[in-house]
Amino acid sequence: MPLPNNQEENLQKTAKEMMKATTKVLGAVLQTHMQYILYKEGPEGLKKVEEKMAELGYPILFKEIKNFEYYPIGIVSLPVVIAKTIFHWSDKEIFEMGNHAPKYSAVAKLMLKYFVGLKRIVKQAPQYWKKHNTEGELTCDLDENKKRVVVKLKFDPLHPLFCVFFQGYFLRIFQFVVPNSNITIKETKCMFKGDPYHEYVVRWE
Numbered sequence: 001m002p003l004p005n006n007q008e009e010n011l012q013k014t015a016k017e018m019m020k021a022t023t024k025v026l027g028a029v030l031q032t033h034m035q036y037i038l039y040k041e042g043p044e045g046l047k048k049v050e051e052k053m054a055e056l057g058y059p060i061l062f063k064e065i066k067n068f069e070y071y072p073i074g075i076v077s078l079p080v081v082i083a084k085t086i087f088h089w090s091d092k093e094i095f096e097m098g099n100h101a102p103k104y105s106a107v108a109k110l111m112l113k114y115f116v117g118l119k120r121i122v123k124q125a126p127q128y129w130k131k132h133n134t135e136g137e138l139t140c141d142l143d144e145n146k147k148r149v150v151v152k153l154k155f156d157p158l159h160p161l162f163c164v165f166f167q168g169y170f171l172r173i174f175q176f177v178v179p180n181s182n183i184t185i186k187e188t189k190c191m192f193k194g195d196p197y198h199e200y201v202v203r204w205e
Contacts (some may be wrong), residue, residue, distance in 0.1 A: 001049045003077075003085070003086070007085060007098045009024060011052075011056065011081070011082065011085055012056060014058075014078075014081055014159065015024070015056045015058065015081075017072070017144075017158075018073075018074035018077055018078055018081075018158045018159065019058065019072065019074040019075075019078075020074070021073050021074050021158055022025070022135065023072075023073040023133055023134055023135040023136065023155075024070035024071060024072055024073060024133070025070065025071060025072075025073045025076045025133050025134075025157070026068060026069070026070060026071075026131070026132050026133075027065040027066045027067050027068065027069050027070070027071055027076075027130060028067040028068065028103070028105050029076050029101070029132065030060075030071065030075075030076050030189070031062070031065055031067055031075040031102070031104065031105070032063065032102075032104040032105050033062075033076075033079050033080055033083075033101075033179065034046060034062040034065070034079075034102040035100070035104040036096075036097045036100050036101070036104075037049055037079070037083055039100070040087070040089075040093065041083070041087055045083075045087065046062060048082055048086060049079050049082050049086070050062065052082045052086060053078065053079065053082065056078070056082075058069055058074070058075055058078060060075060060079075063194070070134065073133075073158065074158065076161065076201055077157070077158050077159065077162065080094070080097065080159075080162070080165065081159055081161065082160065084161060089127065091161070091164045094161050094165050094168070095164050095165070095167055095168040096168060096170025097165060097166070097168065098165035098166060098167065098169035098171075098172070099107070099168035099169065099171055099172045100168075101165075101169050101172070101173075102169065102172045102173055103172070104177065110135045117177060118142065118144075118149075118174075118177045118178060119142065120172065121140075121174075121177050122140040122141075122142045125138055125139070125140045125151075126139060126140075129153075133155070135153060136153065136155030136156075137153075137154045137155070138151065138152070138153050138154075138155070139151075139152045140152075140161055146203075147203060147204050147205065148201060148202065149201075149202045150199060150200075150202075151170050151199065151200040151201075151202065151203050152189075152197050152198070152199050153166065153192075153197060153198040153199075153200070154196070154197040154198075155191075155197075155198070156191065157198075160190075160192050163187055163190055163192065163198065164189075166198065166200065167185050167186075167187055167200060170185060170200050170202060171202065173181060173204050174204070178204050181204040181205060182203070182204060182205045183202065183203070183204040184203050184204075185200055185201070185202045185203075186200065186201050187199065187200050188200070188201050
């Protein structure tokens with residue numbers, strides 16, 4: 001599918017940079033990307049993403065991805081960049097994609113099944129992160145009196161749009177464990193802006 005020359009060049013450059021990363025991520029993450037693309041764009045949309053991955057030199061077939069096998073983070077993340085580019089998604093769609101992901105994720109479902117409750121989720125979050133990713137570090141600081149959790153993520157997500165994606169993702173996790181509340185999330189530190197880690201502050205009323 002042809003893109004304007006500048007978009008095609010930017011996408012090729014971005015893909016090459018993303019493939020340099022050494023982190024590996026569970027295929028369950030790719031499966032959640034697939035589900036959201038199907039939800040927004042249908043089977044034809046998913047096919048377009050696969051075709052563009054092949055054009056860029058990194059072919060994948062979503063239906064062949066294994067939930068509990070590890071894949072290079074570049075392969076896992078590039079479909080999101082492609083989808084945003086070819087479907088002209090805004091940050092709203094990227095946030096929504098992240099927010100939908102825990103509902104589809106096999107790993108998230110297991111965690112939420114066995115680690116019920118806010119305190120247990122916060123305690124187990126670092127191990128949960130390590131099950132998803134071979135690199136990076138995540139911590140959560142809970143202040144129940146202030147009704148706040150500070151999520152700190154030291155991790156290179158390869159592209160700034162994933163800052164928005166993670167806002168949606170972390171919000172959904174806490175929506176599961178703090179039901180019937182008005183929950184908000186805000187990124188207060190960002191490695192793309194020179195901070196030592198990404199920081200997200202989750203609050204509820």
